[in-house]
Amino acid sequence: MAAGRRRATLATVAASAGVSVATVSKVLNGRSDVAPATRALVLSLLAQHDYVAPPQRRGEPAASDTVEVEFDDDLNPYSTEIVQGAVEAGAELDASIVVSIRRSADRTGGWARGLVAAGRRALVAVTGELTGGQLGALSRARLPLVVIDPLNLPRTRVTSVGSTNFAGGLAATQHLLGLGHRRVAHLGGPATAACTQARLHGYRAAMEAAGVSVPPGYVRTAHFHYQDGVEGGAALFDLPEPPTAIFAGCDEIALGVLEAARARGLRVPEDLSIVGFDDTQIARMASPPLTTVRQPLREMGAVAVRTALRLAAGERIESHHVELATELVVRGSTAPVTTGDPTTGASAATRVDAAARG
Incomplete structure (x- = not known):
């Protein structure tokens, strides 16, 4: 290589070929999952650019891209699904995935620099x-960021991956209305979370389209935790006219509602129908199995990792926000109103009322 000439990088070759850095890496490593025409083009450009792999110290393993997947709360069934998708994408792209838990208060000034140094x-x-300060620290450290299902973000362009939360809330509520329920409540996550707001808007849209009013106290917000479902469900059952169906903001909340119903002597789904959100493993293990809105969590984790590596390679991405489709999965926790006037849900409501009175 001529003196003073800058060493060609994988990103340089990838940009010339119009492919990802991961594809160039696969060609260099002799991977078979690259189309012959693409392989020939990449090999030609590697020679054209006089690409030389960075020297590797004796005894050290070959370097690979490393992506940090950071959670701000303890791992749970929701986060486990995302990790699974991230790890699968990492294996596909020859990248390492590091999982960490870091509360917002721990993201201090040296946090971003520490990630780069690692x-x-x-x-x-x-x-x-x-916060804006944390986003600024990442920008100064030149560390690409992708956020999954953000609770809230400052008014700036941040790359994120989520799901069709409005459509999911709409489908969940329409399912309950289609079963004859009219006293349908919503027990969601944090009120300021974008996903909570979108699911709530879907719920309200379905109720309004069906001409069904939402009584006072029928919409409650808390956190995405089991205990919030227990307490929120109990509060809903204490209303003068308790609901006969509840759309919960996540599977954990839904399982908490199941427990609150059991404590009141309510049968699910005979007396109370419940719909969750996420379709984590606990939805399938619940008794009865939980009707829920499937959020493609593994796919979200995989898309986030792929997008993060594209940003790291200097590639231009098509959109700064990607929404993956949700799907209603019907299981055993929902059923039609048993008897009585289908416009009021009279039979189920009578039993719920009796249980609420204790």
Whole structure:
């Protein structure tokens, strides 16, 4: 290589070929999952650019891209699904995935620099509350960021991956209305979370389209935790006219509502129908199995990692926000109103009322 000439990088070759850095890496490593025409083009450009792999110290393993997947709360069934998708994408792209838990208060001034010093190429933050200062620190450290299902973000362009939360809330509520329920409540997550607001808007849209009013106290927000479902469900059952169906903001909340119903002697789904959101493993293990809105969590984790690595390679991405489709999965926790006037849900409501009175 001529003196003073800059060493060609994988990103240089990838840009010339119009492919991702991961594809160039696969060609260099002799991977078979690259189309012959693409392989020939990449090999030609590697020679054209006089590409030379960075020297590797004796005894050290070959370097690979490392993406940090950072959660701001303890791992749970929701986050486990995302990790699974991230790890699968990492294996596909020959990248390492590091999983960490870091509360918002721990993201101090040296946080971003520490990630770079540790060799991270990009950061995937899950349901994080990121401040303008924290985003600025990542920008100064030149560390690409992708956020999954953000709770809230400052008014700036941040790359994020989510799901069709409005459509999911709409489908969940329409399912309950289609079963004859009219006293349908919504027990959601944090009121300021973008996903909570979208699911709530879907719920309200379905209720309004069906000409069904939402009584006072029928919409409650808390956190995405089991205990919030227990307490929120109990509060709904204490209303003068308790609901005969509840759309919960996540599967954990829904399981809490199941427990609150059991404590009141309510049968699910005979007396009370419940719909969750996420379709995590606990939805399938619940008794009865939980009707829920499937959020493609593994796919969200995989898309976030792929996008983060594209940003790290200097590639231009098509959109700064991607929404993956949700799908209603009907199981055993929902059923039609048993008897009585289908416009009022009289039979189920009578039993719920009796249970609420204790």
